[in-house]
Amino acid sequence: GAGVSQSPSNKVTEKGKDVELRCDPISGHTALYWYRQSLGQGLEFLIYFQGNSAPDKSGLPSDRFSAERTGGSVSTLTIQRTQQEDSAVYLCASSLTLSEKLFFGSGTQLSVL
Amino acid sequence: GNSVTQMEGPVTLSEEAFLTINCTYTATGYPSLFWYVQYPGEGLQLLLKATKADDKGSNKGFEATYRKETTSFHLEKGSVQVSDSAVYFCALSPYSGAGSYQLTFGKGTKLSVIP
Numbered sequence: 001g002a003g004v005s006q007s008p009s010n011k012v013t014e015k016g017k018d019v020e021l022r023c024d025p026i027s028g029h030t031a032l033y034w035y036r037q038s039l040g041q042g043l044e045f046l047i048y049f050q051g052n053s054a055p056d057k058s059g060l061p062s063d064r065f066s067a068e069r070t071g072g073s074v075s076t077l078t079i080q081r082t083q084q085e086d087s088a089v090y091l092c093a094s095s096l097t098l099s100e101k102l103f104f105g106s107g108t109q110l111s112v113l
Numbered sequence: 114g115n116s117v118t119q120m121e122g123p124v125t126l127s128e129e130a131f132l133t134i135n136c137t138y139t140a141t142g143y144p145s146l147f148w149y150v151q152y153p154g155e156g157l158q159l160l161l162k163a164t165k166a167d168d169k170g171s172n173k174g175f176e177a178t179y180r181k182e183t184t185s186f187h188l189e190k191g192s193v194q195v196s197d198s199a200v201y202f203c204a205l206s207p208y209s210g211a212g213s214y215q216l217t218f219g220k221g222t223k224l225s226v227i228p
Contacts (some may be wrong), residue, residue, distance in 0.1 A: 003156070004156065035216075035218075040220065041220065042117075042202070042218045042219055042220035042221055043157075043202065043204075043216075043218035043221075044218075045215055045216060045217065048215065056215075059215075091156070091157065093157075101159050102157075102159065102216070103156075104149075104156035104157040104158070105156050106154070106155060106156045107156065
């Protein structure tokens, strides 16, 4: 597609449920990134992929968070047993390579009730 | 660790006013510095960047100079327009050159420009 696409754009879930957030990067971009934007907190780096590999997972907030990327394209961020503090906008970005400009999607607004 | 501190908003200006959004950083080594902009309903976009000390990034009338001596990267524009209303984020990458992964962002500054 023309840009980075994220789905759903909005997700409301109950505490304790699992959620999956999807990111479709720009075609041909080898690098993919997940960030979290919490109210009043700015953007927090979560994880990046080079191809299908995630060299550094230390940015993930807890072991309830996981991410995968398949076929060097689509990525899924999964949050298990959601908590209210997980409520945030989850942003995905991609770049041609790790040293190129990032292009961001519009994000998924997650609300945990 | 690395950190970015930018002035808190919101900032409200009249059209054609001068804009400054302050940004200071803490980092080891020689980071690259960025300003990103998020227009209402859109994703973040790179506005400008500087990859070494004394570099000036510029785009769409906005400028920022990488000042290593003051660890600052203040964003300026001489005459703002209503269309500049957005949230502006200062960011750094620990990697020199164009590498921009593992960005550390400031909290963002919301700018509203009124006619």
